[in-house]
Amino acid sequence: MTKSIVALFQNASQVAVTDSAATGTVSTAYDSLWTGADIPTQAPSALEQVMLSDEKIFVVLAVVLIIWIGVILLILRTDRHLTRVERSVAENIPDADDGL
Amino acid sequence: MVNVKRYTVVRNLVFGWLTVILLAGFLLNFPKINILEHTARNLYFHVPMWFTMMAAAFVSGYHSWKVLQTGDPLRDIRALQAARVGTFFGILGITTGIIWSRFTWYVGTDVWWNFDPRQIMVSIQLLIYGGYFVLRSALDEPGKRAKISAVFNLFAMTALPFLLYVIPRQMESLHPGAEGNPAFSQITHPVMRLVFYPAIIGFVGLFWVLYTQRVRVAWLKYRVTQDSEM
Numbered sequence: 303m304t305k306s307i308v309a310l311f312q313n314a315s316q317v318a319v320t321d322s323a324a325t326g327t328v329s330t331a332y333d334s335l336w337t338g339a340d341i342p343t344q345a346p347s348a349l350e351q352v353m354l355s356d357e358k359i360f361v362v363l364a365v366v367l368i369i370w371i372g373v374i375l376l377i378l379r380t381d382r383h384l385t386r387v388e389r390s391v392a393e394n395i396p397d398a399d400d401g402l
Numbered sequence: 403m404v405n406v407k408r409y410t411v412v413r414n415l416v417f418g419w420l421t422v423i424l425l426a427g428f429l430l431n432f433p434k435i436n437i438l439e440h441t442a443r444n445l446y447f448h449v450p451m452w453f454t455m456m457a458a459a460f461v462s463g464y465h466s467w468k469v470l471q472t473g474d475p476l477r478d479i480r481a482l483q484a485a486r487v488g489t490f491f492g493i494l495g496i497t498t499g500i501i502w503s504r505f506t507w508y509v510g511t512d513v514w515w516n517f518d519p520r521q522i523m524v525s526i527q528l529l530i531y532g533g534y535f536v537l538r539s540a541l542d543e544p545g546k547r548a549k550i551s552a553v554f555n556l557f558a559m560t561a562l563p564f565l566l567y568v569i570p571r572q573m574e575s576l577h578p579g580a581e582g583n584p585a586f587s588q589i590t591h592p593v594m595r596l597v598f599y600p601a602i603i604g605f606v607g608l609f610w611v612l613y614t615q616r617v618r619v620a621w622l623k624y625r626v627t628q629d630s631e632m
Contacts (some may be wrong), residue, residue, distance in 0.1 A: 343510040353505040357439040361505045365447050365498040366424070372494045373612070376487070380616050383632055387623045394626060 403476070404618050409611075416607035423597065423604045432593045441506050445590070446597050448502055450605040451495030452524075452566060457606045458488025458613070463559030466552035476621060478548040479630050481555055482538065483616040487609055489531045496524055507576060519573040519580070523565040530558045544630060 346354065353360050427446040435442050462484035468477040499521065504514050515521065534554055541547035571579050579585040590598070620632040 344512065346510055347512075350505065350509055354509065357434075358505065359440040361441045361502060362428070362443045362447070364501050364505075365444050368497050368501065369447060369451075369494050372490065372497075373608070376490055376612060377615075380612075380619055383616075383623065384619045387619060387626060390623075390626050 403621065404614055406618075409614050409618075412607065412614075413611045416604065416611050419600070420604045420608060423601045426597045427601065430593055430597060432591045438506060441502055442594065444498065444502050445594060446601040448495060448498040449598070450602045451491050451498065453602045454605045454609045455488050455492040455495060456562060456566065458484050458491060458609055459559045459562045461613070462488060463556055466555040466559075469548050469552040473545065473548065475544070475548065475624060475630055478552070479620045479624060479632075480617055481552060482630070483613050483620055483632070485531055485534055485555060485558070487613045487616065489528060489535075490612075491605075491609060492524065492528050492531070496521065496528070503576060516576075518577070519575045520566075520570040520577050523569055527558075527562055527565045530561060534558055538631065544628075548630070 353364070423446065427443055432442070462481050465477045465481035465484065468474065469481060500514055503516065503518070508514070508516060534551060537554055538547055538551045541550060570577060572581060574581050575583070577583070578589065616632065620630065623632055624630050
């Protein structure tokens with residue numbers, strides 16, 4: 303099974319090497335599958351086909367979106383706390399006109 | 403107290419800075435790398451999450467140290483909020499890492515989690531911070547809570563460099579610098595460094611903005627309700 307994965311990635315890198323020869327590829331070891339893996343390979347699923355298209359740019363998009371959504375959620379949580387504090391200020395100092 | 407004027411200036415700078423990083427991250431080209439292809443750009447987004455978490459842990463630990471020295475409730479609030487936002491960046495880091503590896507190295511395998519040493523150690527670190535928050539909620543007396551949780555937080559800060567950095571480098575892993583893999587400095591194109599280092603500064607700045615924002619709210623809450631939890 304490991305052999306089939308290795309073969310898969312060798313095929314992929316051969317394809318990449320042909321068009322990277324002109325641009326001058328940066329040599330890297332990122333592209334070796336972690337050797338502890340022993341998992342059967344399958345045909346790419348629909349999700350994979352989308353994510354792998356256009357030289358995997360959608361993986362970067364997904365990563366950036368996760369960060370963006372995370373920041374939004376954190377700000378919303380902070381906002382909710384602020385609303386609660388404002389409410390307790392209004393309860394404790396009912397006559398105060400804070401101009402808000 | 404928080405210097406609101408400085409906060410506003412830094413906030414605007416960080417927003418502008420990160421906008422430029424985002425544009426540069428997508429628009430600047432570098433030689434194509436096998437297997438990675440465009441996902442190499444995740445270097446600008448996934449990796450700074452961990453630098454930011456590390457910076458947050460040191461900020462949090464510093465204020466916990468000050469809590470033990472002075473017992474100041476504002477220091478306690480700062481330590482808690484830095485730990486919260488730091489953990490938030492850790493969760494973003496591990497989620498983006500899962501997506502990156504799933505569609506780059508684990509294609510055709512249906513694997514979302516492969517027990518990479520870094521993933522395991524980072525999960526442990528996030529659980530340690532989970533323990534910090536649970537410990538806080540378990541203690542009722544504010545003074546005691548501030549001091550006991552400060553000691554635990556110092557332990558969390560001390561564990562972090564080992565769990566995120568030292569141990570994963572000794573083992574076989576997808577990550578650069580691990581056993582058998584070349585270090586980051588040997589394989590990264592100069593164009594990528596041009597974006598990568600400013601990206602770290604940008605995301606640490608984003609941490610500072612989100613953290614200061616929460617400190618402002620938490621300090622206001624403390625002044626109204628005498629409750630430092632948030």
